[in-house]
Amino acid sequence: MLLAIDIGNSNIAFGIFEGDWQEHWRLNTVTDKTSDEYEVLFRSLLLNGRENFDKVKQVVISSVVPTLSTTFRQMTGRMFGLDPLMVNARIDTGIEIVIDNPAEIGSDLLANAVAGYAKYQDQCIVVDFGTALSITIVGKGGKLLGGSIAPGLKSAMKSLSTNTAQLPFVQLEAPPSAIGKNTIHAIQSGVVLGYVGLVESLIKRIKAELGGAAKVIATGGLAEIIAPHTDQFDALDPWLTLDGLRLIAWRNALP
Structure with a gap:
């Protein structure tokens, strides 16, 4: 076990x-x-x-x-x-890390890359909705090519309520319309629907740079907030990181 x-x-x-x-x-x-x-x-x-x-x-x-x-x-x-x-970049993960400084890669993103590549055996993009919005890109042959990082949904929402005098902290959910008729819906439009646009734009650019199709997986505790509002994800797996840790553990199991 x-x-x-x-x-x-x-x-x-x-x-x-x-x-x-x-x-x-x-x-x-x-x-x-x-x-x-x-x-x-x-x-x-x-x-x-x-x-x-x-x-x-x-x-x-x-x-x-x-x-x-x-x-x-x-x-x-x-x-x-x-x-x-x-878990860190120095142990055997089964994938090749080709970023400038492998020691910089977060162990969670490393696990995401391992699980994503194991799932499709092809180039893939893992979008992790956590404290930060972290995107990890794996190319052909299981090479971890790099990533993209932005403030997470909660971080963005907290920044608005903390740094502005009149804007409240609101529930992270999509509003009924992109045109907010009140302050709560306006914030939800900007943050939730705005992040849908951010993610879709990054995925489009990353796929273009990869020069071909790539499977896209959404993971992380907040993935289920964004996933219903875009058709860019091939899979939704909130526990993908744990599966990557499982695969890494098996590769490094003591005989």
């Missing part, structure tokens, strides 16, 4: 794999929580999912929050007696 954990700036996603994904969970990221506090949460969710701790034989972690990397190594060591595989 494998436990995969993806530590992001806004959410911590994790799941149990045994033949198939048995269960997935998503927690809010709290950077000053201790390993003991996170252990309480993990134990509670795993027990509610009726998972047997003793069956966990491998733990793989992606973290873009350095302060929590040590926290989770301590937690998983106590819970399972295992030293987790920490």
Whole structure:
């Protein structure tokens, strides 16, 4: 049994794999929580999912929050007696990283690239709707070519409400019309529908630079907000990152 954990700036996603994904969970990221506090949460969710701790034989972690990397190594060591595989560009991922500085690639984006290429065995574009809007491009032969990064939906919404005196923080959902008849709908039009246009434009440009067709996968906790409003996605997989971690863990499993 494998436990995969993806530590992001806004959410911590994790799941149990045994033949198939048995269960997935998503927690809010709290950077000053201790390993003991996170252990309480993990134990509670795993027990509610009726998972047997003793069956966990491998733990793989992606973290873009350095302060929590040590926290989770301590937690998983106590819970399972295992030293987790920490994903980075130096380990065997099965894909070639051809960006200027491979050490810069986020471990979550690396996992996305691995899962996307494994899914289609061809060039693909993975659009991850998280704290940041991150696009990862994989070319033919499984080469990670680069990416594109913009503020995420929540970041954009928070920026509006924080930096303007009269604009409220509103629900992230599409308005009934692109022409907002009130402040809430106007903000939803600008942020939600505006991001649809941003994503569609980037996908179009990336495909042109790739010189051919590419499969496009939407993932991340906020993917389901945008996906219904565009026809650009070939697949919607909110847990794609965890599947990439699973594949990386199998490549690096101890004999």
